[in-house]
Amino acid sequence: MLLNYKAIIRRAIVLLALLGCVLSVLQQANNKISRYSHDEVQRNIQAVLDQNVETMTLLIDKHKTLVEATATKMSGFYASPELVKDFIRRQEASKDIYKYYRIGFIYPDGSALSSDGYLGNLGFREYFQKSMQGEVFITSVTRSVLDKKHPLVNIISAPVCNDEGKIVGVIFETIPNSILSDSMSRGIFAEFGSNALIDNDGDIVAANNSSLLLSQHRDLLSYATLDTDQKHLSVWQQRLTNSSNSSVMYFERDGGQYLHFAPIFLDRVQEPLHVAVLLGQSSIEAQTSHFTNYIYNIFAALFAAALIGVLYYFFDISVQESKNRKELEKIAYVSPFTEGPTYAYLKKKLAKEKRSGYIVYMDMRDFEIIRSTLGNERAEGLLKDIWTKTIEELGPKDIGGHIVNDFFALFLEAKDVASVESRLRKINEKFLMMSTAKDLPNLEAAFGLAPYSHGDDIDIALSKADIAKQSVLSQRDNFYAVYGEAYTQAYVEQVELEKSFPQALHDKRYEVWLQPKFDCFTNRIIGAEALVRLRNAEGQLVPPLKFIPLFEKNGLIRQLDEYVFRTVCEIQKQRLAAQEKVVPISVNLSRVSLYYRNIVNRYAAIMQEVGVSSELVPLEITESAAVDNKDILRLTQDFSTHGFKLHMDDFGSGYSSLAALNELPFETLKLDKSIIDFIGTDHGNALVKHTIQLAHELGMSVIAEGVETQEQIDYLKTLNCHCVQGYYYSKPVEYKEFEHMLQQG
Ligand code: C2E
Ligand code: CA
Ligand code: CA
Numbered sequence: 001m002l003l004n005y006k007a008i009i010r011r012a013i014v015l016l017a018l019l020g021c022v023l024s025v026l027q028q029a030n031n032k033i034s035r036y037s038h039d040e041v042q043r044n045i046q047a048v049l050d051q052n053v054e055t056m057t058l059l060i061d062k063h064k065t066l067v068e069a070t071a072t073k074m075s076g077f078y079a080s081p082e083l084v085k086d087f088i089r090r091q092e093a094s095k096d097i098y099k100y101y102r103i104g105f106i107y108p109d110g111s112a113l114s115s116d117g118y119l120g121n122l123g124f125r126e127y128f129q130k131s132m133q134g135e136v137f138i139t140s141v142t143r144s145v146l147d148k149k150h151p152l153v154n155i156i157s158a159p160v161c162n163d164e165g166k167i168v169g170v171i172f173e174t175i176p177n178s179i180l181s182d183s184m185s186r187g188i189f190a191e192f193g194s195n196a197l198i199d200n201d202g203d204i205v206a207a208n209n210s211s212l213l214l215s216q217h218r219d220l221l222s223y224a225t226l227d228t229d230q231k232h233l234s235v236w237q238q239r240l241t242n243s244s245n246s247s248v249m250y251f252e253r254d255g256g257q258y259l260h261f262a263p264i265f266l267d268r269v270q271e272p273l274h275v276a277v278l279l280g281q282s283s284i285e286a287q288t289s290h291f292t293n294y295i296y297n298i299f300a301a302l303f304a305a306a307l308i309g310v311l312y313y314f315f316d317i318s319v320q321e322s323k324n325r326k327e328l329e330k331i332a333y334v335s336p337f338t339e340g341p342t343y344a345y346l347k348k349k350l351a352k353e354k355r356s357g358y359i360v361y362m363d364m365r366d367f368e369i370i371r372s373t374l375g376n377e378r379a380e381g382l383l384k385d386i387w388t389k390t391i392e393e394l395g396p397k398d399i400g401g402h403i404v405n406d407f408f409a410l411f412l413e414a415k416d417v418a419s420v421e422s423r424l425r426k427i428n429e430k431f432l433m434m435s436t437a438k439d440l441p442n443l444e445a446a447f448g449l450a451p452y453s454h455g456d457d458i459d460i461a462l463s464k465a466d467i468a469k470q471s472v473l474s475q476r477d478n479f480y481a482v483y484g485e486a487y488t489q490a491y492v493e494q495v496e497l498e499k500s501f502p503q504a505l506h507d508k509r510y511e512v513w514l515q516p517k518f519d520c521f522t523n524r525i526i527g528a529e530a531l532v533r534l535r536n537a538e539g540q541l542v543p544p545l546k547f548i549p550l551f552e553k554n555g556l557i558r559q560l561d562e563y564v565f566r567t568v569c570e571i572q573k574q575r576l577a578a579q580e581k582v583v584p585i586s587v588n589l590s591r592v593s594l595y596y597r598n599i600v601n602r603y604a605a606i607m608q609e610v611g612v613s614s615e616l617v618p619l620e621i622t623e624s625a626a627v628d629n630k631d632i633l634r635l636t637q638d639f640s641t642h643g644f645k646l647h648m649d650d651f652g653s654g655y656s657s658l659a660a661l662n663e664l665p666f667e668t669l670k671l672d673k674s675i676i677d678f679i680g681t682d683h684g685n686a687l688v689k690h691t692i693q694l695a696h697e698l699g700m701s702v703i704a705e706g707v708e709t710q711e712q713i714d715y716l717k718t719l720n721c722h723c724v725q726g727y728y729y730s731k732p733v734e735y736k737e738f739e740h741m742l743q744q745g
Pocket of ligand 2: 529588620649
């Protein structure tokens, strides 16, 4: 779990970094876009200004030229009122061509006449006054006093001079304001801004924003500055007057306004006009957003995609995490060997439930031997079958789990040991049936029991069961034991055995006892088997079944077997040297020992080192049903080529097979006590008879082991079986006694 949190934090950091990158890219993109769109707006404004400069120049120039040309014409007849009147009246015909309302003439005293028949005084008009001073003048937008139908007009005026250059009147042309207003390019700001033509004071000459035109503000500067600050206004006016290029002013009206303007210069017009674009800040932003919106849309789409990606990433992580958790749970709760639950699972499940019964530690007897026989792969496959058979006997309220190797834990709900015992017995029966069916060495489990009630520590219960189980292992006649003081003692003894082994070996407390083998026809000793015993600290003898199974598990058996072998070699050497009677003394070689590397070379080396011949120390090996096992074939052949005599031990005890007789280079067959015990029944006799005959036919000699009765001796004699080992003649004895027996005969 800790690891998961770390992983989450690591991923969160990566994500934050990524998000940071994305945001900074977005930020930069945003800056770029707004700069781009701002530039775009500026470019557009400039384009509008440029275009309007051109359009307005052309338009006004056209009308100004007309007015000036008219003025020039009039300089020839200005003195004749009739001619003037007639001339002006005739201009009416050209009004549609030149798109004016009227052309008129104003005498220096202000009296005026126009092409459409107006007669009156226009001396108060600014354009008249300016032109009387020699200026060509264009008025700001003006409400016509003459024509109610076309209220908004502009008037262009020019002086009429006589030959001496004296101003003798003013020619004016009234044009509809729409000529100028409608010709103005609107650019992209049609909806937002105002395009205008203004004069040097900021007065509006034309504008495409009618509300602006119709409002009381005819002065763009005072409109923009709200007329509030006269000082400001004059500053703006000065800027307007002085600007020879396009420039921009900012006003604070209505959330901020920008006035972009560019001058248009017209020949002989003293005061330049300016084309202008008035844009509110919000309009620019709106316009900017118009540009940016679609780019933002793209980014929004990208961002959404990224977000989905991020969410997916997190989702994926959580999926991954739950996968990991499941994976971990699987590792913890599912055994890779049995594919069933583990002990960890049993613990978890049992802790949750209010149950009482027994925790059982199940250990397959001699599994190490079986493993060495079958090889790892098949042995592991066998664990699965063992598990399958076990759960067949488990009730719905029982729980089982694999511990490790051939160790299993069970929880059996039960009130007393008796009901547990019957179920465990059934499990063992199934194992036996399975091993027979599969032609495997006999499979049998040793069970240790510890009582458990809800709330107990399960681990402690299991180690108690383990202790009980250890005690079962050392006794073949029992398949289960319940934890109690006695078993604790047994376990302690085993630990003690293991710990004290090297010292005990050194102190020669592992004693080699010898059980003589007799020729039942002559009653003479023809050989012996070396059997090890432990002399414990109290001086008592410990039988081999108390420590050999343990040593087969922990590997100490290799040293012990070697020790016994060396001891026997030394006995033989010593007897040879003393020229005493020498009979072959066989030693036992555990199957576990066999699988230590260089076993053959080691034994051959010991033999050489001590200096005895290998026939004097035959090796007893228990043959298991492993005829397909190439290792055992190679090993036995190897021993055989080194001159060792091999005795097939325990034949008929269940670990042996007839096929092995034929395949492996065994010289002697040792009939197990369990077969000898059959003697006396018809079937038993037949079995013993045919086995011995078969062995003889295969060229093997036979030793009958565990012979206890005269009847057995008699029967064996009829089968021509000479060699007999058993209590009938002698139990295993100390070397001194054996020596004595040998001397006797
Ligand atoms: P095993 O190799 O089958 O040895 C024969 C066992 O049968 C011996 O028991 C012997 O005392 C016993 N026996 C012999 N004749 C009779 C009889 O007439 N009646 C009865 N009831 N038993 C008889 P022991 O000495 O207790 O040895 C038990 C087993 O311990 C041996 O069985 C052998 O497998 C193992 N063992 C003993 N010494 C060694 C050793 O040095 N190395 C290894 N690897 N195993 C050993
Ligand atoms: Ca033996
Ligand atoms: Ca035996």
